[in-house]
Amino acid sequence: MESFTITSKKVLTLVLVIDKAEQKVLLGYKKRGFGAHLWNGFGGKVEPGETTREGALRELEEEAGITVKTEDFKKAGILLFQFENDPVALETHVYKSYEYQGLIRECEEMRPQWFAFADVPYDQMWEDDRIWLPMLLNGQDPFYGRMYFKRKPVEDTKEIETTVTSVVNTSTSTHVNHSTTMTGTSFTTAQPKSGPFAMCDYQLEHSLQGVPREIALDGTIASFEN
Numbered sequence: 397m398e399s400f401t402i403t404s405k406k407v408l409t410l411v412l413v414i415d416k417a418e419q420k421v422l423l424g425y426k427k428r429g430f431g432a433h434l435w436n437g438f439g440g441k442v443e444p445g446e447t448t449r450e451g452a453l454r455e456l457e458e459e460a461g462i463t464v465k466t467e468d469f470k471k472a473g474i475l476l477f478q479f480e481n482d483p484v485a486l487e488t489h490v491y492k493s494y495e496y497q498g499l500i501r502e503c504e505e506m507r508p509q510w511f512a513f514a515d516v517p518y519d520q521m522w523e524d525d526r527i528w529l530p531m532l533l534n535g536q537d538p539f540y541g542r543m544y545f546k547r548k549p550v551e552d553t554k555e556i557e558t559t560v561t562s563v564v565n566t567s568t569s570t571h572v573n574h575s576t577t578m579t580g581t582s583f584t585t586a587q588p589k590s591g592p593f594a595m596c597d598y599q600l601e602h603s604l605q606g607v608p609r610e611i612a613l614d615g616t617i618a619s620f621e622n
C-alpha cells in the first residue's frame with residue numbers, strides 16, 4: 397500500500413437530496429471537470445473561511461439551484477478517496493437532506509435529475525458509490541469509507557478492457573475490509589462508463605460512535621462532531 401501513502405488532503409463536499417415519500421434521489425450529470433460524464437450528488441471544494449456545511453450548501457445552491465434549512469441538513473459521513481502515487485487525498489464530507497426549498501435548475505456544470513432508488517445509474521457513477529449510496533438511502537449512516545483508486549489505462553479511439561488486481565488488505569480489528577478484483581471494465585475516453593479511475597480496494601465502517609468530523613493522515617477518524 398506504499399503507493400497509497402498520503403501527506404495532505406483536500407476537503408470536498410457531496411450532498412444527496414432525497415424524496416423519502418417517492419423513494420427518489422436527486423443526482424446531477426456532471427458536464428465538465430473532475431468526474432465529467434458521471435452522475436453524482438452536488439458538491440465541490442470547500443473555500444477558505446468556509447465550514448464544510450457552508451461549502452456543501454453553497455455548492456448545492458450553485459449546482460442545483462436549491463437550498464436546505466440548517467435543521468434538515470444532516471452529515472451522513474466522510475469518504476476518503478486515495479489515488480495511486482498521489483500523496484493528496486480527497487476528504488469528502490457527505491450530507492443528506494429529505495427537504496429542500498426552491499426550484500431545481502440546470503447549470504453549466506450539472507444537469508439535475510430525480511432517480512428512483514431502484515434505478516440509480518451505478519454503472520455511470522464513481523465505482524465506490526454502489527457501496528455506500530445504498531446505505532445512505534436506507535438510513536444506515538453515519539459511515540466512514542476509505543476508497544483506493546488506480547488510473548485506468550487510456551486508449552483514444554476504441555473500447556478497451558483492463559484488469560485491476562486488488563491490493564493486499566490491511567485488516568485491522570476496527571475496520572471492515574473488503575477487497576475486490578475487477579476485471580473487464582470497458583470504457584471509452586470520450587464517455588468513460590464509470591470514470592477514468594478503477595477502484596481497487598475499499599474499507600467501510602458504519603457502526604460508528606458518532607458522526608466523523610475529520611480524518612487523520614494515517615486514515616483514522618481524528619475527531620467526531622459534537
Ligand SMILES: Nc1nc2c([nH]c(=O)n2[C@H]2C[C@H](O)[C@@H](COP(=O)(O)OP(=O)(O)OP(=O)(O)O)O2)c(=O)[nH]1
Pocket residue numbers: 408409410429430431436437438439440441477486488522523524525
Ligand atoms: N460520489 C462520488 N463523488 C466523488 C468521488 N470522488 C470525488 O471527488 N467526488 C466528488 C466530491 C466533489 O463533490 C466532487 C469533486 O469536486 P469538484 O472538483 O467538482 O469541485 P468544484 O465544483 O469546486 O470544482 P470546480 O468548480 O473547480 O470545477 O466529486 C467518488 O468517488 N464518488
